[in-house]
Amino acid sequence: MSEHRIRFTLNGAAVDVTVPAERLLVDLLRDDLGKTGTKDGCSVGVCGLCTVQVDGMPMSACLLLATQVDGAAIRTVEGLASPLQEAFILEGGFQCGICTSGQLVAADALLRAKPDATDAEIADWQMGNLCRCTGYYGIARAIARARDAR
Amino acid sequence: MKLEHHVRVDAPRAKVWAVLMDLPVAARCVPGTRDVAPDGEGVRGTLDVRVGPVKLALDGTVAIDSRDEAAGTVRLRADAEDRRVGGAVRALVDLRLSGDAPTDLAIASDVAILGRIGELGQPLIARQADKVLAGFAECLRATVAGR
Amino acid sequence: MRPFDYLEPETLDEALALLANDPDDTLVMAGGTSLVILMKQDLIRPARVLGLRRIAELRAIRTRGGGLDLGALATLGALARSPAVRSHAAALASTFAGVATVRIREQATLGGNLAHADPAQDPPVTLLALDGVAVARSRFGERRIALGALFVDLFETSLEPGEILLRVELPPLPAGARATYKKFLPATLDDYATVSVAAVVATDATGACMHARIAVGGAGPVPLRAREAERSLAGRRLDDAAIREAAALAAAATDPIDDLRGSAAYKRAMAGVWTERALREVA
Numbered sequence: 001m002s003e004h005r006i007r008f009t010l011n012g013a014a015v016d017v018t019v020p021a022e023r024l025l026v027d028l029l030r031d032d033l034g035k036t037g038t039k040d041g042c043s044v045g046v047c048g049l050c051t052v053q054v055d056g057m058p059m060s061a062c063l064l065l066a067t068q069v070d071g072a073a074i075r076t077v078e079g080l081a082s083p084l085q086e087a088f089i090l091e092g093g094f095q096c097g098i099c100t101s102g103q104l105v106a107a108d109a110l111l112r113a114k115p116d117a118t119d120a121e122i123a124d125w126q127m128g129n130l131c132r133c134t135g136y137y138g139i140a141r142a143i144a145r146a147r148d149a150r
Numbered sequence: 151m152k153l154e155h156h157v158r159v160d161a162p163r164a165k166v167w168a169v170l171m172d173l174p175v176a177a178r179c180v181p182g183t184r185d186v187a188p189d190g191e192g193v194r195g196t197l198d199v200r201v202g203p204v205k206l207a208l209d210g211t212v213a214i215d216s217r218d219e220a221a222g223t224v225r226l227r228a229d230a231e232d233r234r235v236g237g238a239v240r241a242l243v244d245l246r247l248s249g250d251a252p253t254d255l256a257i258a259s260d261v262a263i264l265g266r267i268g269e270l271g272q273p274l275i276a277r278q279a280d281k282v283l284a285g286f287a288e289c290l291r292a293t294v295a296g297r
Numbered sequence: 298m299r300p301f302d303y304l305e306p307e308t309l310d311e312a313l314a315l316l317a318n319d320p321d322d323t324l325v326m327a328g329g330t331s332l333v334i335l336m337k338q339d340l341i342r343p344a345r346v347l348g349l350r351r352i353a354e355l356r357a358i359r360t361r362g363g364g365l366d367l368g369a370l371a372t373l374g375a376l377a378r379s380p381a382v383r384s385h386a387a388a389l390a391s392t393f394a395g396v397a398t399v400r401i402r403e404q405a406t407l408g409g410n411l412a413h414a415d416p417a418q419d420p421p422v423t424l425l426a427l428d429g430v431a432v433a434r435s436r437f438g439e440r441r442i443a444l445g446a447l448f449v450d451l452f453e454t455s456l457e458p459g460e461i462l463l464r465v466e467l468p469p470l471p472a473g474a475r476a477t478y479k480k481f482l483p484a485t486l487d488d489y490a491t492v493s494v495a496a497v498v499a500t501d502a503t504g505a506c507m508h509a510r511i512a513v514g515g516a517g518p519v520p521l522r523a524r525e526a527e528r529s530l531a532g533r534r535l536d537d538a539a540i541r542e543a544a545a546l547a548a549a550a551t552d553p554i555d556d557l558r559g560s561a562a563y564k565r566a567m568a569g570v571w572t573e574r575a576l577r578e579v580a
Contacts, residue, residue, distance in 0.1 A: 002302040021303035021346070024333075044334050045401060046487070057374070057403045063333045064404070067303055068350060106399070127487055128398025202452030203331075203413075204340045235340060269338060273554040277451055277518065 006070040010035070011079025019066045026050045026061035029076060037077035037101045048129030051102035052076050056113065058106045058128075075108075077101035082108050084146040093142035095133035102129045107143045115150055122147070151276050155257040157287040161294045163222065163250040169294050170224055170245060177212050179289035181282060189213075197230060201270050201278045206232045208239055215242070222247035237267030257287055298336055302345040309352050309434070312461060316347055317436040320458035323347050327370055327409035330401055355408070355463060358382065363469025369408025369462040373420070374399070376407060385427075385467060388476040388495065392423040395480055398487050408462040411447065414454045414519070417489035417558070421448065422514035423478045425522055426495035430466045435459040441466075448519035451554075471508045474499040475579040479571050481515075484558070490515045491558040492567045494547070496575035498535065506530040511543065511575070515558065516551035516568045523547035526572065535580035544573035 002021045009015065010033060019028060029035045029052070038061055041049030045060035052061045053075035077100075084107050087093070094100040103126065110117055110125045117125070122143050131139060159166050170176055177186045177193045186195035192213030199206050210230025217224040224245050231238035244258040261279050268275075304323075306312040316323055324343035326332050327350075335341045349355060355370035358379045365385045367376060376382050377394035396402055396410075396419050410420050411431060421444065429444045433456055442455060444465070449455050456462065470476075476497040480490045492515040499508035509530040511523040526546035533539045548569030553561040 001300045002304075004303060020300060022298040022300050022336075024298065043337060045330060046398075048398075048400070051400060054403070058400045059403050060400045063330055065303070065329065065333065065348075067305065067348070068329065125399050128400055200453075203335060234342065266338075266340070269340065271556070273556045274451055277554070 004067050004070070006067055008069050008071060009073045011075055017066075021065065021067060023066040024062060025052070025064040025066050025069055025074075028066045029061060029074075035076045035078055038105075039098060039101060041098070046128075046130075047099075048102040048106065049099060051105045051129060053105055053109050056109060058109045075105070077105050080104055080108050082111070082146065083149045084108055084111070084143065087142040087145040087149070088139070091142035091145055092138035093134065094138070099129060099131045099133075103131070103139055107146070110143070111147055111150070115147065117147060119144060151261050151263075151272065151279065153259045153261065153276070153280055153283055155259075155283050155287045157255050157257075157291045159253045159255060159291045159294050161251060161253060161297075163247055163253045165297060166247055166253045166255060166290075166294050167219065167222070169290060169297070171214075171217075173212060173214065175293065176226075176290065179286050179293060181285035181289065197282075199278055199282060201267070202274050204235065204270060206235060206267065208232050210239070231265075232267065235266050237263065237265030239263055239267065255287065255290065257283060259283055299339065299342055301336075301343055303348060304345060305348045305351050307351050309354065309461070309463075312347060312349060312352060313434065313436045313459070316461065317459050319345070325349065325412075325461055327406040327412075328372065328404040329409075330405040331409060331413045349408075349461070357464075360385070361466070365467040367407055367465045367467070369411075369464055370406050372403055373405050373407065373410065374402035377402060386423075386470065386476040386497075388478045388497075389423050389427065392419050392478045392495070395419060395478075407465060411444075411465070412454060412456065412462060414448050414450075414452050415489070416448070416451065416517060416519050417493075417515040418520075419478070419480060419490065419493060419514065421520045422493050422512045423476070423495040424465055424467070425512035425520055426476065426478075426497045426510040427467050427470070428510065430468075432463045432466060433460045434463055435461070439463075445522055451518045470497070471499040474508060477575050477578045479575045479578075481567055481571050489558065492516050492551075492553075492564050492571055494568065494571045494575040496572070496579050498530070498576070498579045500535065504534045505532050506535055506539075507532070509543075511547055511572060513547060513551055513568050513572070516553045516564050518552065518554065521550065521552075523550045523572070525550060535576065540573055540576045540580065543576060544569045547572040 005018045039049035041047040045063040050061040173193045182198045194211045197208040208230035212228045215225040215227040226243040228241040240262045242260045246256045248254045322344040355368045357368040373393045383390040431442045478495045480493040495512045497510040509527040514520045526543040551568045553564035
């Protein structure tokens with residue numbers, strides 16, 4: 001019923017839009033702003049497919065109202081430029097690709113916050129990004145490889 | 151889910167039976183009920199109950215399914231739905247009287263949850279159903295004692 | 298999701314005034330992790346949602362003498378990383394760090410966690426064992442609520458309509474106090490605990506217990522203090538016998554619910570096992 005003007009940055013670029021109160025961030029990103037790299041999986045914040053960075057930290061876009069990111073810096077998979085992406089290719093960190101956006105966004109946030117994250121810290125942080133294809137070893141190796149490449 | 155409650159009423163059996171047969175009075179004994187009115191042989195009304203963060207308004211009816219005064223048993227059938235949330239509750243409540251001043255009332259309920267309401271989870275629903283029925287039992291006791 | 302009116306006041310007074318206009322149909326939202334899911338499922342349909350995110354004073358985490366004040370809007374992630382929280386009790390920092398996943402911890406808040414009142418949640422258990430007191434305010438005044446009195450039933454607190462949680466206050470711990478939080482997770486690491494136990498003890502120079510707090514989560518309609526177990530330790534050395542006795546008393550104090558995480562009998566048994574492990578760790 002109420003509409004709100006929100007301003008935030010998306011992958012470094014300024015965004016200025018008006019949204020209804022009930023608009024979810026995941027829908028705003030995918031349907032209004034063309035950033036379909038972020039997926040809507042379980043819709044309850046568990047699977048990690050909708051992971052975006054809000055002010056550098058990973059959050060579930062399916063659980064955020066668009067109004068909650070007014071003033072924030074949002075980064076989606078489209079805005080990543082990181083050794084992670086090549087590491088995922090080289091280490092077999094994806095098959096169908098549906099979880100990959102979320103895995104990358106979460107891992108990128110980790111390596112920014114903790115460039116020397118241990119293997120255990122990587123596992124703990126990525127725990128919330130589920131994968132049905134790879135069995136996780138490729139993902140873990142890829143993130144460790146990107147960490148070691150710094 | 152099956153729930154059981156017992157209450158001891160310091161009153162003659164006949165008096166307890168009379169209250170049970172007076173459906174509008176018995177229905178008002180369910181905590182949270184409002185707008186109770188006769189509906190054919192039974193009653194209709196609305197039960198407001200909060201299940202966790204969700205407020206339910208269950209609109210429905212209560213009718214006597216079967217009775218046996220000599221045996222002191224009566225079966226009530228309750229059917230209610232919350233159209234907003236999208237779900238229904240069906241309950242069969244077996245009441246059994248034993249003894250006579252004091253009279254023991256045993257209440258055995260079989261409650262089925264249908265639709266959306268079920269998403270709230272069995273433990274939470276069972277807990278609220280238990281509270282409602284316990285309140286019902288206590289209110290019946292007090293109502294009979296007060297007559 | 299169903300349309301609603303969204304209000305984002307800049308100050309606490311503004312929030313309380315807005316809330317007082319229609320406390321029964323205005324949903325107070327902190328991080329939103331629980332509320333957004335309920336709204337998406339159409340289980341709650343508020344006419345309006347009042348977001349607290351602009352009220353900076355509610356985010357503050359600060360020490361106060363030897364005690365600690367935790368703002369209701371502080372995220373679980375910020376609390377997990379806070380040096381002040383870690384200094385007060387490392388077990389409190391690790392309690393926050395163990396909730397769900399990193400994404401949830403960045404969005405979910407202390408106040409939202411307490412107001413949600415799920416007895417399987419982690420923070421209330423440790424906060425209970427640390428003698429936490431919630432401070433709530435409405436347009437009519439402020440109230441201090443010991444956490445034991447805040448949680449009334451499954452998903453139900455004693456907060457009145459029109460009240461907003463401001464912070465949780467933790468008193469200074471007795472000198473030399475040791476604290477631990479043990480979370481029993483037989484399924485996945487991002488799940489709620491099947492049962493969990495927080496224990497805080499302090500012993501005197503002779504090794505006799507002079508302060509004991511045991512709180513159990515996931516073992517009843519509310520997180521509970523095992524007071525008889527605590528009393529059984531008073532003045533005693535924390536030897537095998539004392540610990541076993543306290544663990545048995547803690548298990549007996551539980552009133553678990555049968556659910557997907559375990560039967561009532563299993564949870565009761567595990568409450569005893571994990572109380573024993575917690576006490577051995579802090580003995």
